[in-house]
Amino acid sequence: MIEIKVPELAESLTEGTIAQWLKKEGDYIEKGEAIVELETDKVNVEVNSEYSGVISGFLFQPGDNVEVGQAIATLDENGTVTGDTNEVATASKQEEKVEQQQKPTTATEEKQETNAVTVQEKENQRKPIASPAARKRARELGIDLNDVPYQDTLGRVRVDGVEAYKKSLSSKENQPEVRKQQPQQKADEKDDMVERIKMSRRRQTIAKRLVEAQHNAAMLTTFNEVDMTAIMDVRNRRKDSFYKKHGVKLGFMSFFTKAVIGALKEFPLLNAEIQGDEILLKKFYDIGIAVSAEEGLVVPVVRGADRLSFAGIEKEIGVLSEKAKTNTLGLRDLQGGTFTITNGGIFGSLYSTPILNAPQVGILGMHTIQRRPVVIDKEDTIAVRPMMYIALSYDHRIVDGKDAVQFLAKIKALLEDPEDLLLEG
Known part of the structure; x- marks a missing residue:
């Protein structure tokens, strides 16, 4: 019997969550064929069988967390698929011999076995479905x-459910006696109107990283505004010829990327980035x-990008x-990545404060283009x-406010003069 194990994913990834099995128990699988899809902190990856x-058999179910190197399924190299039900029939002569030598049980033994099975079935019915980590906790x-x-959408008890139940017990113990005696009718009625949805691994990671970014960096944001007249004029004049020549539309992001590189x-x-005291x-x-993306940003x-047109x-x-x-x-x-650009304007955002993408120390936020009256200085x-x-969030630990303001002013100047952008970008 061969074990299918979680392979090395990436240097910073040590575990994942089983998103879905791509095969069923009893299926035949070729070497190199995908057997399971794992959800990691960053992307979903398919694990291929090496045999x-x-x-x-599957050792874990969808939603279970697994670690790199951990066995998640077993494979029988000598197994064969029989019938429409895909039942596994092994060719082991040892098992055939055991079956031939097996003696029929007596009526008493059969009765005892039946009673034992009945008891076991009742035990199984009472036994809740839970992940190994939840049972341990x-x-x-x-x-x-x-x-x-507390159960997930598939009816399984998970670690967070156990923790939530423990917390509820503790809170009940700490409540005054008067509150314990209050009727729970209103709370129960509201419970029926609440849907409990488990956060995906990626959403948990996004939440964790965003909180860490604010806790571990001295984050400040400075703002400016850009007159998009010149860029929109260039796009309107060149978009058709640009698409005809390159087969891709001329968007705003290439202008902003070049402007960011010029300012950087x-x-x-x-x-x-900061590494220790360096x-x-x-x-x-x-x-x-x-x-x-569907599951988050x-x-x-x-x-x-500096070498690209x-x-x-x-x-x-x-x-x-x-x-x-398409995930x-x-x-x-x-x-990797040295600097990030985010465009909330595609969703209609007029003004926002982007959060740093750690360990980077700068992120530029773009917003929706809005026609409004402005004073033409000249x-x-x-x-x-x-x-x-436009907004620049930066880590004040190594970036001074003066540099941040001037950085944003440089981007503004490059965007408002596309010819200068082409020369410097």
Whole structure:
């Protein structure tokens, strides 16, 4: 019997959650064929079998957490698939011999066996379905799993359910006697109107990283606004010829990516990270572009963006966005990154404060373009222009406020003068 184990995923990933089994018990699987989909902190990955054979059993169910190197299924290399039900028939002569030598049981033995089976069935009916980690935690807390009401959508008790039940017991013990005697009718009625949904591993990771970013960095945000007239004029004049030549649309993101790179070259501390008591200055420009996916925001990386043309940037963003939508991003697509750009404007956001994508020390927030009256300095007149608010969140531990403000002003200047952007970007 061969064990299928969780392979090495990435340097920073040590565990995952079983999203779904891609085969059934009793199915025959070829070497190199995918057997399970794992949800990790970053992406979903498929685990391929290193052997051919019949799947004799799954050791974990969807929703269970598994660690790298842990056995998750067993495979029988000598097994065969028989019938429409895909039952496994082994060719072991040892088992055939045992079956031939087996003697019929007496009536008493049969009765005893039947009674034992009945008792076992009753025990199984009383035994709740729970993950191994939940059973372990329940034993540590002295909790009967039958008493735990918190279950996931598949009816399984999980660790967070055990913890929640323990917390509810503690809170009840600490409540005054008068409150214990109060009727629970209203609370029960509201419970029927509440849906409990377990957070996906990726959503938990997003939440954890966002909180860590605010706790571990001295994050500040500075704002400015950009007159998008010049860029919109260039796009309107060149979009048709650009698409005809390159097969991709000329969007705003390539302009902003080039502007960010131009500003990073002038203010290199925003293209750095902190490692202990050292500052790691990065002299390459791998720009993360935040993309909204079904399970939350992901930040795939456009590598060597400084060496790409406008068309190259647009094509790379298009490929990464499509991967995000189809849930096919690889770990390498998300690793690294020296600076991040996020565009809340596609959802209509007018003004917001982006949160750092640790360990990066800078993130630029784009917003919706809104036509509003502004004063034209050189002409001393008021005109209606397409304006966009931009925001820079930065780590004040290594980036001074003066540099942050000037960095954002540099981006504004490059965007408002596309010719200068082409020369410096």
